[in-house]
Amino acid sequence: MSAAAGPRANFCSDNTAGASPQVLRALEAAAAAGNAMPYGNDDWTARVEKRLEEVFETDLVAFPVATGTAANVLSLSVMCPPYGVIYCHEAAHIQVDECGAPEFYTGGAKLLALPGADGKLSPETLRGAIGGAGEVHHPQPAAISLTNASEAGTVYTPGETGAIAEVARAHDLGLHLDGARFANALVGLGCTPAELTWKAGVQALSFGATKNGALAAEAVVLFDKTLAETFAYRRKRGGHLFSKMRFLSAQLEAYLADDLWLANARHANALAARLGAGLADLPGAALLHPVQANEVFARLPEALIDGLEAAGFRFYRWAEATGGAGAVVRLVTAFDSDPAAVEAFVATARRLAAQAGGAGSGARQRA
Amino acid sequence: MSAAAGPRANFCSDNTAGASPQVLRALEAAAAAGNAMPYGNDDWTARVEKRLEEVFETDLVAFPVATGTAANVLSLSVMCPPYGVIYCHEAAHIQVDECGAPEFYTGGAKLLALPGADGKLSPETLRGAIGGAGEVHHPQPAAISLTNASEAGTVYTPGETGAIAEVARAHDLGLHLDGARFANALVGLGCTPAELTWKAGVQALSFGATKNGALAAEAVVLFDKTLAETFAYRRKRGGHLFSKMRFLSAQLEAYLADDLWLANARHANALAARLGAGLADLPGAALLHPVQANEVFARLPEALIDGLEAAGFRFYRWAEATGGAGAVVRLVTAFDSDPAAVEAFVATARRLAAQAGGAGSGARQRA
């Protein structure tokens, strides 16, 4: 990383970030509290569930876990029998990035991966894909899993979520929401947590905190409390029941206190918006998706990408770079991303583009 | 909890303890270090593996995870096919306390639970139980799992471990060691970590830190590096690959630094020895097993147990309270147990026993 780019010039992922000071202080306080009963029979865990009930304005059951994959697949395991089908986007984390964890935790369910613009499923696509119910030869439709914010950095509105929930209801399917970036989705939409989840028909939410300020903490939030009946056994046999649970719950408690989670997400989203705006009108550049959370997907001229890397900025080239000149990069901002690094990134990109334009190479690249 | 017993008078388990200050400081330092690449591609994780190689004086592969159950069952999953048999003690954590996690992670292996004095398996018992190799009707012998320190608070010596390893070798079985309390076993034996593991024939170790000073951190230590080939995929699909891995590794690094792990275990063991000695010669009392680590199992008169609870001390009554007068209690000490609380416990027990003896009730209870 060059000195020019600075120590915070890493846009690879929001999981390269550290942790919010408030979360660390909560861990210290929890450690200093002496003995506490293990496995969730502690005060922190009880308080987190209560706080989530306030945040979501409803009764619910909450299970802290440490990873997003655990949250997702444990949620699905109580929604889907071993011979079931889970419908998801073809870019969904559960399909692409969890090394078969959903199949493992469900005992062998099938994920049916579907296409959809901007990382989102449509009710029409789902309706066309769901089938085979009651026929013994076919795996049985069991659940739909959405991701909000999506893997493309876009969001489902409450209305869009509700339209998909209607499909789920019509086919008697569960509805799971992978909310690894739920806070990032929420703050841009101007709706309440309730409106984006159970009021729209979501039954189980993987409520992410790790990417947005915690060290390693997520909560499975079950709005349909019948799903909780076997959850505890499944969490335990997955190896995800923490003995010193207070240290998971303390992270979540600090995350939810004083709306830290929302402030953190607003910070990340604002910087992503700035990156998007700064790149969108460069010659040879194009945003692949609207920037609605904390991720930017942009097609850029190869020379521009090379120049940014040479200047010390870090980010991922994205696999889906097909069908156009240049290459696609993904830029992710986090709760602790440095605004100065963002400005430096935009300024460097503009400078590089201007140099290229002067040399006429930009036009050639776009040809 | 009564004021007399004090805030640290909890001997329910070493997982009611908090965390070592050094471990917390390491988390803060890790958080303050800015961006770090995720999923173990960070400096902390690399250093932990190197440090474990120094501690164990050999090449090895280490995988940090957050729970002891995860460490155990992921280890077993690379040693045992779905149609395999794992031989373990009938009181083993993997048999009794993991809600079927070994069966889950191995894809359906069978645990053959065997008896053994003082929580330990003997080579003879194992030899008598192992069978069916090559016969298609029978699940196939695959691995032996020991626990050191055992669930009875006793330890296997290097010689005892080696004798069992010989049985394993004779039958071509893997040898796993559940070391949730490995430090507690080690410090009382006066041997090296190497002598208690790979030099004695152990191929995979669940190296515990959570109970002995960490918040939630264990390391799977693979001395047989061929076991590592598929481990990473199995950890990921179990949901146990941390994105911000530095926060697991930083705990382990601090735990291993300056021999904190050994000092913590010595503290706990010394207090357990004190509890054991203080109870052993009370009228109507008997230790069930030698006190060789940080756990005391004692049969005590019911009135004595009631009195201790009334005085504010917390501990578990143990299920195996059969075949004798009184009841069995388990007392566990931890790295942060308060010596004053231990002394108070012993003094209270002695006072209660004296009162009972004066009233003649002790004799009646023993009748």
Place this chain on the structure above:
Amino acid sequence: MSAAAGPRANFCSDNTAGASPQVLRALEAAAAAGNAMPYGNDDWTARVEKRLEEVFETDLVAFPVATGTAANVLSLSVMCPPYGVIYCHEAAHIQVDECGAPEFYTGGAKLLALPGADGKLSPETLRGAIGGAGEVHHPQPAAISLTNASEAGTVYTPGETGAIAEVARAHDLGLHLDGARFANALVGLGCTPAELTWKAGVQALSFGATKNGALAAEAVVLFDKTLAETFAYRRKRGGHLFSKMRFLSAQLEAYLADDLWLANARHANALAARLGAGLADLPGAALLHPVQANEVFARLPEALIDGLEAAGFRFYRWAEATGGAGAVVRLVTAFDSDPAAVEAFVATARRLAAQAGGAGSGARQRA
């Protein structure tokens, strides 16, 4: 095999037998019937279920499968969650002889294998073993599986079955009956099929036909019809749904017609009784269990065993040959066992014993 022993002198197992002529004729008739709809949507399958309802005097759901293991583990898969416990005898086929199939089909349940005299579980043993319900650390009690006739060739009476069913009810457990030799158990007891199953509390029965006259056919009989809801999907994904199902069902139909199944079992049981009686009073011989079905377990002098083998008789030496002089053999008779071969066996044994007795060796062996 010596000429003296004859071609039917094989007492290794009832699965060395062929098939009843009536069953073969039924297959021919089914084949000659032209087209039939597949996967159980045929007339034979409908008739078999109806006939089983008559035999068992109750509503039921029946699923033909081809192997006893399939019948057992599919039955258990609808009674037991992945984190469940199945209580069975330590000699049960599901524990010893199915290579982990129950663990596979349940998704990782734990079999708790319990001792019991003469191959049978007692209510007391079960009561002592069942525990942990509602505690997240422990696999959850889910089902009891009995075997009737047992692996020791003994039978549970309706009363004994009912006493165990009471334990199951008290703990909210399912009750499965492995009836690979159900006919053999029934004919000796003088009770009705209903009395030995659902009237005594059995919810699911593996109704065996293969060992007693069929080529390869069993029926899973679900008296608790709620268990049938997911059964069909589980059978299909196990690979046990036959496309040309009529050929399974035709075997079962012939087996049940004209009480062929009972006649076959009576034949086998009578010959086993003859073998048992013929061996029981030989010097140095002892029956291990009462002969109540079609199996004889006898401890015999080694020289006698050698002599029988030399005479061309085939049978298995049994693993459990501990704690006494001589060795244990198992003799199994089948629906097509040759009475002459049985008489030849007994005569040969008596002759060998007489020769040994004359030489005084029998007495030495018994010392």
Place this chain on the structure above:
Amino acid sequence: MSAAAGPRANFCSDNTAGASPQVLRALEAAAAAGNAMPYGNDDWTARVEKRLEEVFETDLVAFPVATGTAANVLSLSVMCPPYGVIYCHEAAHIQVDECGAPEFYTGGAKLLALPGADGKLSPETLRGAIGGAGEVHHPQPAAISLTNASEAGTVYTPGETGAIAEVARAHDLGLHLDGARFANALVGLGCTPAELTWKAGVQALSFGATKNGALAAEAVVLFDKTLAETFAYRRKRGGHLFSKMRFLSAQLEAYLADDLWLANARHANALAARLGAGLADLPGAALLHPVQANEVFARLPEALIDGLEAAGFRFYRWAEATGGAGAVVRLVTAFDSDPAAVEAFVATARRLAAQAGGAGSGARQRA
């Protein structure tokens, strides 16, 4: 079914057929042979393997099983780890018609279902889909599964198979062939069984017999003998090891004797060709795929379909009836299909088409 259509006018599937007389006679002979050792330790099973070695001109290991699903998923279970990916056509039986059996037997592998014209995968599609090897987040590429004859009634040539095997080799993947209709594929190609399998790179074959003359018998043929090491245990724990194995093997022996399997397939294929030719040039009709085995997929005017059904012919309307006028039907012929019924079908179709043409409706339907 109308009298006009006749008792053999069922083209729903080749599994509505009965069984070849030769196969039934072999069962009778096997039953008449007295005792035979169980679980495959019999002469029939040994002979079948030897015969398959002759047929395929190579060393191999063969495992008889009773269903095509069992053959497929047991084959895949020895090729693919629980975290693996199996690439297959989106219409493959393993993807669509086995209720998740491949996921079950592999312990949770992921099927990646790919499109392809005429039911066949292309090397290009496979190359574009295979990825993620060595990256812990992604399920790991493990195997390709082809179906020959395909679900569309088309065939892969040896050359096409070899081109896909090259892709498999380049990515170190196993290559499985679902040969439920292997005989039907073979007889039209004019190549040897060896050329269509191991010489082209196939490592494991599900060699189907059930649809082509057996009652219920398939053989898993492993050309890569290392795959056999754990197969036997997996078959047993799947409940697919027959005790009276001779009755499976006898079917296969008769099937392979005197080229019965090839004669049966030629009969079925010839009748399918006749059906295809008879429908192809009807007004408003179109074949969806070339007729290369024993299946015909045709788009027909709705009135024509209704008329055929009214005349007593039975067949399935096919789900994929999109993007055109009329509807799609599937017609399958079998080894025992009646040529007269085929002629009657064609004649009826032509008569109905002529009537419709006279009324001018055919033209309107095509509009």
